[in-house]
Amino acid sequence: MSLDVLAAAVVLVGLIAYAMFGGADFGGGVWIALAAGPRARQQREAIYRAMGPVWETNHVWLILIVVTLFTAFPSAFADLFTALFVPLVIALVGIVFRGAAFAFRHYGQLVATRLPATGAVFSVASILTPLTMGMALGAVAGGHISIDGGAVTSGLYEPWLHPFAIVCGLIAIAICGFLTACYMTTRSVGALQEDFRNRGRAASLALGALTTLALPLAWWDASAFSDRLLRPMPLAVMSLAVVMGVCSLAVLWRRVYVIVPPVAAATVALVIAAWGAVQYPYLILPDVKIADAAAGHETLLAFIIALPIGSVSLVPSLALLYLTFSEKTGGGAEADVVGDH
Amino acid sequence: MFDTVNSSRALMGMSLAFHICFSAIGIGLPLLLFLAEGIALRTGNDVYREMARRWTRVAAVLFAVGAVSGTILSFEFGLLWPTFMDFSGAIIGFPFALEGFAFFTEAIFLGIYMYGWDRLSRVAHWLCTVPLVLSSSLSALFVISANSWMNEPAGFVLRDGKAVNVDPIAAMFNRATPYEVVHGSIAAYVATGFAVAGIYAVAMLRGRRSEYNRRALMLALAVAAVFTPLQFVSGDLGARFLAHHQPEKFAAMEGQFQTEKGAPLRIGGFPDTAAKETRYAIEIPKLLSFMGYEDFNAEVRGLNDFPQNAIPDTRLVHYPFQIMVASGFAMLVVALAAFAVAWWRRRFDPGRLLLIGIACMAPLGFVAIEAGWFVTEFGRQPWIIYGLMRTDEAATPREGIWAVFLVFFLVYVALAAGLALLLLREGRRSRAQGNGLREVPRVA
Numbered sequence: 001m002s003l004d005v006l007a008a009a010v011v012l013v014g015l016i017a018y019a020m021f022g023g024a025d026f027g028g029g030v031w032i033a034l035a036a037g038p039r040a041r042q043q044r045e046a047i048y049r050a051m052g053p054v055w056e057t058n059h060v061w062l063i064l065i066v067v068t069l070f071t072a073f074p075s076a077f078a079d080l081f082t083a084l085f086v087p088l089v090i091a092l093v094g095i096v097f098r099g100a101a102f103a104f105r106h107y108g109q110l111v112a113t114r115l116p117a118t119g120a121v122f123s124v125a126s127i128l129t130p131l132t133m134g135m136a137l138g139a140v141a142g143g144h145i146s147i148d149g150g151a152v153t154s155g156l157y158e159p160w161l162h163p164f165a166i167v168c169g170l171i172a173i174a175i176c177g178f179l180t181a182c183y184m185t186t187r188s189v190g191a192l193q194e195d196f197r198n199r200g201r202a203a204s205l206a207l208g209a210l211t212t213l214a215l216p217l218a219w220w221d222a223s224a225f226s227d228r229l230l231r232p233m234p235l236a237v238m239s240l241a242v243v244m245g246v247c248s249l250a251v252l253w254r255r256v257y258v259i260v261p262p263v264a265a266a267t268v269a270l271v272i273a274a275w276g277a278v279q280y281p282y283l284i285l286p287d288v289k290i291a292d293a294a295a296g297h298e299t300l301l302a303f304i305i306a307l308p309i310g311s312v313s314l315v316p317s318l319a320l321l322y323l324t325f326s327e328k329t330g331g332g333a334e335a336d337v338v339g340d341h
Numbered sequence: 342m343f344d345t346v347n348s349s350r351a352l353m354g355m356s357l358a359f360h361i362c363f364s365a366i367g368i369g370l371p372l373l374l375f376l377a378e379g380i381a382l383r384t385g386n387d388v389y390r391e392m393a394r395r396w397t398r399v400a401a402v403l404f405a406v407g408a409v410s411g412t413i414l415s416f417e418f419g420l421l422w423p424t425f426m427d428f429s430g431a432i433i434g435f436p437f438a439l440e441g442f443a444f445f446t447e448a449i450f451l452g453i454y455m456y457g458w459d460r461l462s463r464v465a466h467w468l469c470t471v472p473l474v475l476s477s478s479l480s481a482l483f484v485i486s487a488n489s490w491m492n493e494p495a496g497f498v499l500r501d502g503k504a505v506n507v508d509p510i511a512a513m514f515n516r517a518t519p520y521e522v523v524h525g526s527i528a529a530y531v532a533t534g535f536a537v538a539g540i541y542a543v544a545m546l547r548g549r550r551s552e553y554n555r556r557a558l559m560l561a562l563a564v565a566a567v568f569t570p571l572q573f574v575s576g577d578l579g580a581r582f583l584a585h586h587q588p589e590k591f592a593a594m595e596g597q598f599q600t601e602k603g604a605p606l607r608i609g610g611f612p613d614t615a616a617k618e619t620r621y622a623i624e625i626p627k628l629l630s631f632m633g634y635e636d637f638n639a640e641v642r643g644l645n646d647f648p649q650n651a652i653p654d655t656r657l658v659h660y661p662f663q664i665m666v667a668s669g670f671a672m673l674v675v676a677l678a679a680f681a682v683a684w685w686r687r688r689f690d691p692g693r694l695l696l697i698g699i700a701c702m703a704p705l706g707f708v709a710i711e712a713g714w715f716v717t718e719f720g721r722q723p724w725i726i727y728g729l730m731r732t733d734e735a736a737t738p739r740e741g742i743w744a745v746f747l748v749f750f751l752v753y754v755a756l757a758a759g760l761a762l763l764l765l766r767e768g769r770r771s772r773a774q775g776n777g778l779r780e781v782p783r784v785a
Contacts, residue, residue, distance in 0.1 A: 071434025081419025
């Protein structure tokens with residue numbers, strides 16, 4: 001594998017990790033908005049509680065993606081941020097309000113001050129961000145960004161306000177909601193666990209329906225994507241994603257909770273990997289290939305060498321973080337009152 | 342006025358001005374946590390543990406705002422300066438990639454630290470501050486090195502407008518890096534130390550002379566007072582570096598229009614860019630020549646002798662520079678006074694005058710950071726990459742950036758307002774708690 005493809009693989013792995021970890025935090029906002037039934041309050045508190053120690057770490061995957069893009073593919077980075085100006089600004093505002101609302105709400109509990117609407121802001125921002133990011137990815141995959149002679153020629157709105165891109169945005173929301181519900185089944189017990197199981201089943205069906213809808217839609221609206229679909233690699237990854245999605249529904253149905261989170265994460269990873277397989281060897285369909293946008297050999301080499309060195313400290317630290325905070329929430333648990341007496 | 346370039350500069354400037362405060366706290370607070378909890382472990386004095394606990398609470402929200410405001414910047418690189426990033430991403434992306442790992446480490450151990458008070462052993466919990474201190478100062482190195490590169494581009498060969506033969510390590514360790522990184526990092530410790538000390542000084546001035554407040558003040562002030570004199574050394578070395586490597590910035594800082602042998606150091610004064618002279622400054626003869634070139638009669642090149650389309654507006658550089666230096670001197674005086682009092686009385690129990698001084702220093706570290714950052718940035722203009730790419734060539738082709746500016750202006754207002762409300766409440770609550778905490782039993 002050449003260095004540029006390796007760097008592109010890092011972007012894809014970063015996206016998968018961001019979806020698997022950060023996506024679940026956005027999904028938290030989705031389910032906090034949709035909390036219902038007699039245990040609505042407990043659902044919300046359990047989600048806030050699970051997110052507290054980890055959301056900032058999960059957010060760093062996004063930074064890793066952005067940084068990898070501008071280091072390894074500087075011209076593509078410039079093109080993407082020019083072409084997707086509007087959805088990225090919206091996503092950014094969402095990211096800021098999501099993080100700030102969470103931190104303000106949490107801190108407000110510690111000092112007994114409730115700022116107005118932090119919960120609502122948190123939820124709206126948590127839905128808006130994956131929606132616009134999914135639309136941005138849909139615009140990249142759909143082939144609606146046009147680049148001519150190194151300059152972006154598509155307008156502010158048309159690349160991402162396409163039916164295909166919009167469905168990609170909805171898929172992103174479904175992914176987030178699906179992951180959160182699945183993860184929460186092992187972080188809760190009793191009736192609360194049942195609540196999250198039901199939400200997980202609903203979300204997995206929604207995810208299945210939306211991804212199924214996206215395929216015929218691509219033929220009509222995103223031929224750059226659909227033309228590349230019927231090749232061995234994309235078909236293989238996509239089939240695996242379907243199998244894994246069915247598995248996740250099955251384990252939810254049969255309440256085999258220990259393997260629900262890994263199966264759900266694998267489903268999402270395969271969905272995104274399928275997108276990557278369709279795109280390969282293009283970075284931005286249909287104009288920019290990975291090799292064309294890549295930085296010079298020296299930069300890629302330094303970057304690729306730095307990765308395993310950084311990972312030596314990163315992987316055990318991540319494991320420590322997730323293992324330290326993986327306890328269950330029961331029926332009536334209150335929010336973790338941290339750093340307080 | 343509201344064209345793309347100016348709007349982009351205003352937006353980037355606002356975003357950095359906001360973020361830089363939180364990044365300074367993000368570098369300074371881990372050191373205070375490390376010290377406070379370390380002292381608690383070593384002496385068994387639980388006042389220090391309580392200190393670390395309360396600071397953690399505040400740190401959590403400040404770090405979160407720092408994380409999201411930093412994300413804004415990483416996006417704005419692409420949204421506002423795609424041409425700049427297209428050219429330099431391959432050169433300075435590397436330290437940002439390393440910064441990504443440092444940020445990961447910081448976020449992970451911050452999560453463990455904040456939420457692990459009752460889950461980890463005391464020693465393990467304290468040890469979490471070590472990666473926090475290290476990763477935050479490494480982050481400073483990585484990020485500031487990128488800014489240094491914009492001032493002192495290195496690590497590539499220019500061929501047909503493209504950078505080839507890129508050496509990311511050489512770019513990262515360009516000649517400006519040591520000066521900028523040391524100056525920027527020390528500034529973070531000084532600003533955080535004085536800000537925290539100032540808060541407790543206010544509390545003590547209001548009559549709450551508890552053991553907790555006294556010790557918290559002492560610890561934070563010790564950090565500030567140790568780093569403040571070092572900052573003068575690093576600033577002096579930085580000025581000499583600029584005199585040799587960015588002489589137009591050096592001249593702009595000093596309001597030096599004429600090329601002059603034995604140039605005076607100007608304190609204050611009003612640079613008049615039309616008449617090309619700096620009026621009403623207190624001039625110390627020959628000192629500028631000495632500071633720049635270690636020779637009282639050395640020639641200092643004035644702004645008039647540079648190409649006039651490639652010099653910064655001295656007003657935007659000279660005034661912030663004066664503010665930075667004045668703030669620095671004020672902090673130095675207070676730091677030395679604190680040392681003197683502590684040495685004289687063999688115990689640190691500051692009197693009213695010193696407390697007022699410390700309280701006044703609380704915002705000055707941040708004022709100095711903002712002013713110093715103005716000096717670097719405005720002093721580099723009209724270049725985004727010194728001598729290589731002009732700022733107006735680097736901006737996005739997108740129009741209507743002023744609208745985005747407006748959006749983010751409102752975002753920052755919302756963030757600042759929320760934060761202010763919460764921190765004021767924290768103060769009120771600490772006050773209420775502080776009364777009950779006045780006599781914390783000493784274990785050892």
